[in-house]
Amino acid sequence: MVRDVAFGQYFPGKSLIHRLDPRAKILMFIAYIVIIFCTFNFAALGVTVAFTALYLILSRISPKFYFKSLKIIIFIVIFTSLLNLFYGTGDPLWQWGIFKITLNGISRAVFVSVRIICLILASSCLTFTTSPNELTDAIERLMKPLKVIHFPVHEIAMMMSLALRFVPTLLEETDKIMQAQKARGADMESGNLFKRVKALVPILIPLFVSAFRRAYDVATAMECRCYRGGAGRTRMKQIHLSKRDVVAFITLALVIGGVIVCNIFVTSVL
Amino acid sequence: MSFVSIRDVRFSYAQEGEQPVVNAVDGVSLDIEKGEFIAVIGHNGCGKSTLAKHLNAMLLPDSGSVVIDGDDTSVEENTYTIREKVGLVLQNPDNQLVASIVEEDVAFGPENLGVEPSEIRRRVDEALKAVDMYEYREHAPHKLSGGQKQRVAIAGILAIQPQCIVLDEPTAMLDPSGRQEVISTLLKLNREQKMTVVLITHYMDEAVLADRVVVMDSGKILIQGTPDEVFSQVELLKKHRLDVPQSAELAFRLTGCGLSLKSIPLTQADCVAMLEEAMR
Numbered sequence: 001m002v003r004d005v006a007f008g009q010y011f012p013g014k015s016l017i018h019r020l021d022p023r024a025k026i027l028m029f030i031a032y033i034v035i036i037f038c039t040f041n042f043a044a045l046g047v048t049v050a051f052t053a054l055y056l057i058l059s060r061i062s063p064k065f066y067f068k069s070l071k072i073i074i075f076i077v078i079f080t081s082l083l084n085l086f087y088g089t090g091d092p093l094w095q096w097g098i099f100k101i102t103l104n105g106i107s108r109a110v111f112v113s114v115r116i117i118c119l120i121l122a123s124s125c126l127t128f129t130t131s132p133n134e135l136t137d138a139i140e141r142l143m144k145p146l147k148v149i150h151f152p153v154h155e156i157a158m159m160m161s162l163a164l165r166f167v168p169t170l171l172e173e174t175d176k177i178m179q180a181q182k183a184r185g186a187d188m189e190s191g192n193l194f195k196r197v198k199a200l201v202p203i204l205i206p207l208f209v210s211a212f213r214r215a216y217d218v219a220t221a222m223e224c225r226c227y228r229g230g231a232g233r234t235r236m237k238q239i240h241l242s243k244r245d246v247v248a249f250i251t252l253a254l255v256i257g258g259v260i261v262c263n264i265f266v267t268s269v270l
Numbered sequence: 271m272s273f274v275s276i277r278d279v280r281f282s283y284a285q286e287g288e289q290p291v292v293n294a295v296d297g298v299s300l301d302i303e304k305g306e307f308i309a310v311i312g313h314n315g316c317g318k319s320t321l322a323k324h325l326n327a328m329l330l331p332d333s334g335s336v337v338i339d340g341d342d343t344s345v346e347e348n349t350y351t352i353r354e355k356v357g358l359v360l361q362n363p364d365n366q367l368v369a370s371i372v373e374e375d376v377a378f379g380p381e382n383l384g385v386e387p388s389e390i391r392r393r394v395d396e397a398l399k400a401v402d403m404y405e406y407r408e409h410a411p412h413k414l415s416g417g418q419k420q421r422v423a424i425a426g427i428l429a430i431q432p433q434c435i436v437l438d439e440p441t442a443m444l445d446p447s448g449r450q451e452v453i454s455t456l457l458k459l460n461r462e463q464k465m466t467v468v469l470i471t472h473y474m475d476e477a478v479l480a481d482r483v484v485v486m487d488s489g490k491i492l493i494q495g496t497p498d499e500v501f502s503q504v505e506l507l508k509k510h511r512l513d514v515p516q517s518a519e520l521a522f523r524l525t526g527c528g529l530s531l532k533s534i535p536l537t538q539a540d541c542v543a544m545l546e547e548a549m550r
Contacts, residue, residue: 172412221368226382228350235377
């Protein structure tokens, strides 16, 4: 159950997007978030949607997984679009009590849904095509300047990569503990919210205990392999900016330009 | 001098200032030569794991000394030189893999040592090939079987290029086929690369494969010698609640019934041959 969540997974591959420098991908993703919230009309949104689509296609990952990643946020999309639907201004097309739907409300709802979906698709594209290690490595390198103010950059990157490594292991363990508790008659599916939360306690306690035990083991294993912090460490996989990354940045720049142009010159529908 | 020389080591898990109740390791002396395959057996709590952790300076003796290739483990500056020479593989394969991709995990050791990237690549490929996991190099560790994970863990140690590899019950959490994979990998490393192997185990049929068997009981070495020498002392082992290989057990009982046998067989094949001869 918990295991078939596509969001945040990594699919090894050799596509153009896979081979981009992870640092470039992270920076582009940050820029992308800013862009998507700076689109003020459908033309500008269209440009970013086209850009997103281009990247999804270039990532050569089955659309199935992208749909899967959307599945878990579909509730949020519906909820926010419903809210927006009823908050429109202008002449009501339909009204019932205080609820009214306007043309403005509909376009707002669509706009917000598209924004959220794009955001999820883009973040999926990032995690699908970048291995957790590349990601943490990139974050470590991007944050390196912070070392000057004694920010523990290496430690945080190490923590992140260990956390990512143990997510599937702990999921498996949770599953096992749940089954073990069910076998002893634990009831986790019925009762009100309060009861169900309470039913989680017998799962969380063994999970925590085992996580601590694991942590101790992992630390021992790391020491056995000569780990002594970030100083003097090298990496097997070197990352360099290449021509590909420059091209990617140029497309991003074009998209930013396009969005600005659309924002200024196309009259707003909202 | 031997590659590893352990002299009258005593160690207890008691906190500082506390009076030690029992010593986990209680006066052990042992020499290990380069290229040897040693099995250490004993039941739970006999101190074999504690002894293993002394070999790469994870634990330091309370008294006595452990000297690895001329370096004393109790000297702090030697710690990392020693860990480069003696690699330790632990019991739980899941908790030893620190990266989300097999090859990146194997690279962890050499990365810590500050090895050049191209050299790390070479070592990782070599180590993965040595344990027959090369084709899995881009897989996620959690999708591998127990035996495969443990082989990756061994590769992770091999990439450090140690001279000796110590394994603390590496097969305890594996199924029979996984155990077989790990043990044949170890035998191959020992035979082909002359790797010194110290295998801590409680499976007697694994111990039989070693050059030398060391039996531990309550923190002390009970007996040591070739598998033949050790497992022929069935009575002594039984007195200390230790198992012997099934075929040795059978031979022992047959002898008890009055059958005279030339030697104690250690493997199934030997046992069959011996019985055939006895029948004639």
